[in-house]
Amino acid sequence: MTSSSGAEACTLFDEFPEPARSQLRAAYEEGKTRPEWCSAEGQARVAFWAPFRGADPVVTWHFDPGFDPGAGARLLTRGLRSLGVAKMIHDISLPPGLSPEVDRRVEHEALVGAGFRMEVERLLFEWRAGTDLPDDPGRLRYRPARELGEAEVLDLIARIAQGSLDYDTQLELSTVGAERDAKAMYDDLINRKAKPDWFVVGYTGDLPIGLVVPDDHSIAYIGVIPSHRGHGYVDDLLAHGTRTLAEAGISRIVAATDMDNRPTAAAFTRAGYSEVSRLYRYYWRAS
Structure with missing residues (x-):
């Protein structure tokens, strides 16, 4: 990996074409x-x-579309070795009907050459201003998570993870356990760019629902506690989240879920979201 002091960041980022150059500068400042x-x-x-300041790097950022896949694989391999991380995730986004093996062949070959495997396909949805807002039936009242103790929110996240159809959640539960998975999720969510x-x-009454x-x-996360699933509460939560962003002036809201998570995909469709692309998620794990 290229190494330097922070003062030389701009020079290094200048080696990347736009829009990656500007994105990297913004990420560096954050x-x-x-x-x-x-x-x-x-x-x-x-x-x-990294997903937030102080976290380990977990996602590959950018591939120049004109590169040699062998060179890309070497850069990835050296980078992963020097970072010392246990896992890495990289997403390739494509319109429905296209495939990374054909339509992003060079990037796909570089990832595979470095030991990544494509393991899950996700659906990317968007809601745009001008689309009818989903109705909020008013069945739930809402409390900001910051008003609750961290332990209470961690418990809710861990409960929601049980029986989840999300591939990453299933994987984390089977490898690191519910407690560590909930803490990682909490740290990610609490550090997002949200008010x-x-x-x-x-809540319904004093009972937390999701x-x-x-x-x-975007809708970064949505989930219902298992004992309350099957009653349409995901629609209430999604309506609240969508209205929160729309009322803040966000004209394009994005959300993603695994292709196999049909209940959540159906909820986005009911709320006026449209499928716009597929995310092909690649995983690398240290041997």
């Missing part, structure tokens, strides 16, 4: 990437970023 996490070889460009009162717990977390442009 503490989400570092100059030593960026590298180049010929036309190949690879960078890593403090947007991360909310929905969570919804709108961030600055």
Whole structure:
């Protein structure tokens, strides 16, 4: 990996074409990437970023579409080795009907060459201003998560994870356990670009039903406690999250769920979201 001091970040980021250059500069200012996490070889460009300041890098950032897949694989391999992380995730987004093996062949081959495997396909939805807002039936009252103790929110996240159809959640439960999975999820959600009162717990009476977390442009997380599933509460939570963002002036709201998570996909469709692309999620794990 290329290594340097923070003062040289702009020079390193200049090696990346737009829009990656501007995105990397913004991520650097937010503490989400570092100059030593960026590298180049010929036309190949690879960078890593963290979901929030202080977190380990978990996602590959950018591939120059003109690079040699062998060079990309070498950059990824060296980077993963130097970072010392246990796992890495990378998403390729494509319109429905296209495939990464054909339509993003170079990027796909670089990932596979570095030991990544494509393990899950996700659906990407969007809601745009001008679309009718979903009705909020008013069955739930909402409390900001920041008003609750961290332990209470962690317990809710762990309960929601049970029986989840989300691949990543199933994987984390089977490998690190419910407690560590809930803490990682909590840290991610609490550090997102959302107003403090947007991360909310929905209640009926004094009983918590589920969570919804709108961030600055997306529905970052939504989930219902198992004992309350099957009563349409996901629609209430999604309506609240969508209205929160729309009323804040967000004109395009995005959300994603696994293809196999048909109940959540159906909820997005009912709320006026349209499928716009597929996310192909690749995983790398240290041996």
